[in-house]
Amino acid sequence: MKNIAITQEAQGAMTPDSVLQDLLDGNARFTGSQSQAVDNSALVSQTTGGQFPKAVVLSCIDSRVPVETVLDQAIGDIFVARVAGNFENVDILGSMEYSCKVAGSKLVLVMGHEACGAVKAACDGVELGNITAMLDNIMPAVKKSADEVEGETNSSNKSFVAATVANNVRLTMDRIREKSPILKEMEDNGEIKIVGGVYSLQTGKVEML
Known part of the structure; x- marks a missing residue:
């Protein structure tokens, strides 16, 4: 049972590689229907005075991809x-x-997911309110996939959508390094890793890129 929160000492002993493996192990427990039992009351009590998370995950808002659940992580x-x-x-x-x-996390995980609605909308050039400006952020991936995938360059082409999902993760990782000298320096120094993966709606598995 998970009933002990991460301490500062435990966080300090972790490496980027060990944190990544921990998340992948959690995903394996999830897909194997062996997610750990959690004592939420104990974790709430232990984290009242501070927090020492091991990773930060950037994911889509999709309701089918509850991040803590699919990676089997707790409070x-x-x-x-x-x-x-x-x-x-x-x-x-x-x-x-x-x-x-500031908080000492060792890993940045950009996690896209299969058949992403936002990616599909970007592939189709959807224009609607604030969604239009939001989708502009995904267009570089759409354009990259258009040069790589044969067939229709819209959401009717599943291969095109899948390529765009993966390219969106890769380009996001590149821009994180480009736009954040802090994170790039930390990665260059081996303090953190910036990695990417894609979650399968069909299997529940995260495939690393």
């Missing part, structure tokens, strides 16, 4: 930033910098 384990299409912006970059530079 105090991970930071989670969510926006439709899992792209970075200044607020999310600041949140990631806080997570790693």
Whole structure:
């Protein structure tokens, strides 16, 4: 049973690789219907005075991808930033910098997901209110996929959508490094890793890119 929150000492002993493996192990428990039992009351009590999460995850808002659940993490384990299409912006970059530079997290995971509605909308050039400006963030991935995938360049082409989901994760990782000198320096120094993966709605598994 998970009933002990991460302490500062435990967080300090972790490495980026060990944290990544921990999240992948959690995902394996989830897909194997072996998620750990959690004593939420104990974790709430232990984290009242502070928190020492091991990772920050950037994911889509999709209701089918509850991040803590699919990675089998509990209270105090991970930071989670969510926006439709899992792209970075200044607020999310600041949140990631806080997570790693201030709060000591060892890993940044950008996690896209299969058949993402925001990606599909970007593929189709949807224009609607504030959604239009939001989808602009995904268009670089759409354009990259258009050069790589044969067939229709819209959401009717499942291969095109899948490629765009993966390219969106990769380009988001690139922009995190480009736009955040803090995170890039931490990664260059081996203090953190910036990684990406795609969650399968069909299997519940996270495939790393």
